[in-house]
Amino acid sequence: MPKLKVPAPPIPEPLKPRPRRPGAPKQKPLDAAADAGAHVVDWVDERTSLSGGLRWMMFRKVPKGTNWFYTLGSATMFAFLSQAVTGVFLAMYYRPDAAGGAYESVRHINDDVFLGEFVHGMHKWGSSVMVILVFLHMARTFFFGAYKYPRELNWVIGVALLILTMAMSFTGYLLPFDQRSYWATIVGVNINGTGPLVGPYLSDFLRGGAEFGATTLSRFYAIHMMLIPGAIGALIGAHLYLVAKLGTTAPPWLKAETAEELREERA
Ligand code: HEM
16 A cells, blocks of 8 residues: 655744845845844754654644643643753752761752752652642543553553652652651652562662662662653653654544545535
């Protein structure tokens, strides 16, 4: 069967280069400066053809009835990006030192560093925001039936993203290394240990041995700031690729148009 070639989505009007009108004066230096951005983009595009991919990803038709609930995925992504940015600034001052250095570095961030308490607060409250949003987004995709064929794989990737988001909260909770985070994490690691078959191995892995101590803190820190964010970033990439490829699901209360109606519309 011959493969149907779908034409690339059109370039939106404001992004199209405007030809010079006949008789119009040549560009003045100031106009050329105003166009510099577009020229740089053109220069890169001529050498990479990246705009085709961007247009494929960004400019597409969405189903009738698309509503605010469809923004929950992007809101979750924004919460993740905010966590990544504030996390980088916190990492500039944080020390994963179980002998008191970790607690002291968080105190220093909160009390001495310029905007430290604000950035720390954004990261702390932002983690709850991300967890709430990811659940709301999952509920939206569930109630709209977006997990059905052909989007099952995107649901599975979503499940991995949900688990990783929870793992971010769990590993981050230990980092301030105060009484609350210390004891809460011991409880959490013990709960993991009660899981069937893999439980005891998992809790040994999380502790970094049989005892809860200095290695546990550096291990949680490495998992929290490198391993999981990398995995979440990669999985969001795959998730969005599939959203762009398959399109989003129309709300279930909209009836699909029959072939007859489509023919009438075209005529
Ligand atoms: C870090 C977590 C996540 C991010 C950043 C994310 C992001 C997104 C975005 C931006 C979209 C397209 C817009 C929309 O429909 O909202 C989307 C769609 C989708 N997501 Fe997620 N998502 C995440 C977690 C999840 C989870 C936990 C599930 C389910 C277990 C899930 C399942 C889906 C499905 C099935 C679609 C397709 C929706 C449709 O076709 O209408 N996602 N996601």
